[in-house]
Amino acid sequence: xxxxxxxxxxxxxxxxxxxxxxxxxxxxxxxxxxxxxxxxxxxxxxxxxxxxxxxxxxxxxxxxxxxxxxxxxxxxxxxxxxxxxxxxxxxxxxxxxxxxxxxxxxxxxxxxxxxxxxxxxxxxxxxxxxxxxxx
Amino acid sequence: xxxxxxxxxxxxxxxxxxxxxxxxxxxxxxxxxxxxxxxxxxxxxxxxxxxxxxxxxxxxxxxxxxxxxxxxxxxxxxxxxxxxxxxxxxxxxxxxxxxxxxxxxxxxxxxxxxxxxxxxxxxxxxxxxxxxxxx
Amino acid sequence: xxxxxxxxxxxxxxxxxxxxxxxxxxxxxxxxxxxxxxxxxxxxxxxxxxxxxxxxxxxxxxxxxxxxxxxxxxxxxxxxxxxxxxxxxxxxxxxxxxxxxxxxxxxxxxxxxxxxxxxxxxxxxxxxxxxxxxx
Amino acid sequence: xxxxxxxxxxxxxxxxxxxxxxxxxxxxxxxxxxxxxxxxxxxxxxxxxxxxxxxxxxxxxxxxxxxxxxxxxxxxxxxxxxxxxxxxxxxxxxxxxxxxxxxxxxxxxxxxxxxxxxxxxxxxxxxxxxxxxxx
DNA sequence: GTGGTCTAGACCACC
DNA sequence: GTGGTCTAGACCACT
Numbered sequence: 127x128x129x130x131x132x133x134x135x136x137x138x139x140x141x142x143x144x145x146x147x148x149x150x151x152x153x154x155x156x157x158x159x160x161x162x163x164x165x166x167x168x169x170x171x172x173x174x175x176x177x178x179x180x181x182x183x184x185x186x187x188x189x190x191x192x193x194x195x196x197x198x199x200x201x202x203x204x205x206x207x208x209x210x211x212x213x214x215x216x217x218x219x220x221x222x223x224x225x226x227x228x229x230x231x232x233x234x235x236x237x238x239x240x241x242x243x244x245x246x247x248x249x250x251x252x253x254x255x256x257x258x259x260x261x
Numbered sequence: 262x263x264x265x266x267x268x269x270x271x272x273x274x275x276x277x278x279x280x281x282x283x284x285x286x287x288x289x290x291x292x293x294x295x296x297x298x299x300x301x302x303x304x305x306x307x308x309x310x311x312x313x314x315x316x317x318x319x320x321x322x323x324x325x326x327x328x329x330x331x332x333x334x335x336x337x338x339x340x341x342x343x344x345x346x347x348x349x350x351x352x353x354x355x356x357x358x359x360x361x362x363x364x365x366x367x368x369x370x371x372x373x374x375x376x377x378x379x380x381x382x383x384x385x386x387x388x389x390x391x392x393x394x395x396x
Numbered sequence: 397x398x399x400x401x402x403x404x405x406x407x408x409x410x411x412x413x414x415x416x417x418x419x420x421x422x423x424x425x426x427x428x429x430x431x432x433x434x435x436x437x438x439x440x441x442x443x444x445x446x447x448x449x450x451x452x453x454x455x456x457x458x459x460x461x462x463x464x465x466x467x468x469x470x471x472x473x474x475x476x477x478x479x480x481x482x483x484x485x486x487x488x489x490x491x492x493x494x495x496x497x498x499x500x501x502x503x504x505x506x507x508x509x510x511x512x513x514x515x516x517x518x519x520x521x522x523x524x525x526x527x528x529x530x531x
Numbered sequence: 532x533x534x535x536x537x538x539x540x541x542x543x544x545x546x547x548x549x550x551x552x553x554x555x556x557x558x559x560x561x562x563x564x565x566x567x568x569x570x571x572x573x574x575x576x577x578x579x580x581x582x583x584x585x586x587x588x589x590x591x592x593x594x595x596x597x598x599x600x601x602x603x604x605x606x607x608x609x610x611x612x613x614x615x616x617x618x619x620x621x622x623x624x625x626x627x628x629x630x631x632x633x634x635x636x637x638x639x640x641x642x643x644x645x646x647x648x649x650x651x652x653x654x655x656x657x658x659x660x661x662x663x664x665x666x
Numbered sequence: 667g668t669g670g671t672c673t674a675g676a677c678c679a680c681c
Numbered sequence: 682g683t684g685g686t687c688t689a690g691a692c693c694a695c696t
Binding site: 417418421422474479482483486487489490491492493494495496497498499500501502504507508510511512514515518 | 556557618
C-alpha cells in the first residue's frame with residue numbers, strides 16, 4: 127500500500143499521515159470508505175500498532191477521517207469550502223512557496239501550468255512524490 | 262526585527278532561518294546587503310551567539326547568504342534558474358499543496374490569482390505570516 | 397579509531413568528517429551500520445560531544461549518514477548514480493587533479509593503472525592516507 | 532584575466548593560486564615567462580597588493596614560480612617526474628577522489644575516458660571550473 | 667570589529 | 682540509552 131522510508135528524519139507516523147492524506151485528497155480513498163484497522167495496517171507494514179494509532183489520531187484532528195468506537199475509522203467527506211482554518215493555512219503556505227519558487231526563477235507561466243494540469247486531473251490519482259524537506 | 266517563539270517546539274535557530282529566508286526572498290534584505298553581526302543579533306534577540314551562528318551557517322549551506330571571516334555575513338545574490346535541486350524540491354512541495362488546496366475547495370481561479378498578484382509584487386515587500394504548522 | 401591532530405589548522409570536526417567519509421567510502425563502515433554514539437565517540441577521543449555532533453550533522457547534510465532521535469546514527473546506503481550534484485563536483489575536482497598529475501609527469505598509463513586497481517579492490521579496505529594539505 | 536569570487540568562502544589568495552596553477556599547467560603561461568608584477572595585478576583585479584603577494588609566495592613554495600629580486604616573478608619550468616613530494620601528494624589525493632567517484636557510481640570506463648581526453652589535450656587550454664569544495 | 671571553533675554543562679524528546 | 686538544542690564563556694584568525 128505504501129512505501130515508508132524508515133531511515134528518513136521524518137517520523138514514520140508523519141509519513142503515514144502524509145501518504146493517507148494524499149490518498150484521500152486524490153480520492154483513492156472515497157468519502158465514508160472504511161480504512162484498514164490499526165492492527166491490519168500494523169501487520170501489513172510490519173510497524174508498531176502504536177505508530178499507526180498516532181497517525182490515525184493525527185488524521186482525525188486534522189479533519190481527514192473520523193472514528194466510530196467499535197466500528198473503525200472512515201474517510202471524512204469534505205464539505206467543500208467550509209474548512210476555513212485549513213484553507214487559510216494552506217493559502218499561507220502556498221503563498222510562501224510560490225514566492226520562493228518565483229525567487230528561484232520559476233516562471234509565472236510554469237506555475238499557471240501546474241495549477242491547470244492539477245485541476246484537470248482533479249479526482250484522478252496522484253503521483254508518488256516523496257518529500258523529505260520539512261522532515 | 263523578529264518575533265521568536267522561545268516556547269515553540271520548532272528550534273529557535275530554525276525559526277530564525279525561516280524568517281531570514283522570508284526577508285531575503287521578499288527582497289526586504291537586498292542582494293549583498295550586510296546582515297546584522299552574530300553578536301548584534303544575539304544581543305538584540307537576547308539569544309546566545311552560538312544559536313545565531315547555527316542559523317547563519319544553515320542559511321549559508323542552503324545558499325541564501327555568504328559569510329566572510331572578519332567582515333560579516335551578506336545576502337547571496339540569486340543566480341536565477343541555476344539551482345536545479347532547490348527548484349525541483351519547491352515544485353514537488355508546490356504540487357502537493359496545490360492539490361490539497363483544490364481538494365479543500367479553493368478554486369483554480371483563486372490559485373491563478375495568487376500567482377498573478379505575487380508575480381506582480383515581485384520585488385516588493387511580503388507580509389509577515391507566521392507559519393508554525395510543521396513545528 | 398582515528399588519529400586527530402588537535403593542533404592542525406583544520407577544525408577537529410572537519411577532520412572527523414573526512415575520516416568518517418573515508419571509512420564509509422571504503423566500506424569499512426557498512427551501509428546501515430550503526431556509528432558510535434555521540435557520547436561514546438566524545439569520550440573515546442576526549443573531545444567535546446558538541447564537536448562530534450557538529451561532525452555528524454555535517455555528514456548528514458552531505459548525505460553520508462542518517463540519524464534517528466533516540467536510536468542512533470547510521471551509514472546511509474548510497475543510491476548509486478542518483479546524487480547528481482556530488483558526482484558533478486567530484487568529476488570537476490578529478491579533472492583538475494588529473495591535469496595536475498599529467499603536468500607533473502605522471503604517465504597516463506599510471507593513471508589508468510590507478511583506476512584499475514581501485515576498481516578491483518572496490519568494496520575492499522582502503523589505506524589510511526592522512527592528507528592535511530588543504531588545511 | 533581571472534574571475535574571482537569575492538563572496539566565496541575560499542580566500543581570495545587561494546583562488547588566485549588555483550587559477551595561476553591552471554594557467555601554468557595548461558601552459559597558457561609558458562616556462563620562464565614573466566608574470567604580471569604584484570602592482571599590475573593588484574590594480575587590474577582591484578585587489579589589495581598584499582593578497583597578490585601572498586598568492587605569489589604560495590606559488591613559489593609550491594614550486595610553480597620563481598622570483599628574482601628586482602626583476603619579477605617567472606614560471607618555473609617543470610623537471611618532469613622530478614618533484615617526488617608533489618607527485619606523491621597528488622597521487623594520494625587522486626586515489627581518494629577516484630575512490631569517492633567509484634563509490635558514487637561513476638563507472639571505471641568513464642574515469643578511463645577522462646584520463647584519455649585530458650591526455651589528448653595535454654598542452655592545450657583548460658576550461659574554467661570553479662571548484663569551491665575544499666574551500 | 668568580524669565569523670568560526672571548542673568546551674562544559676544543562677535540558678528535552680524519543681525509544 | 683539516543684540525538685538535538687541551547688547557554689555561557691573562551692579563544693583564534695582575519696580585516
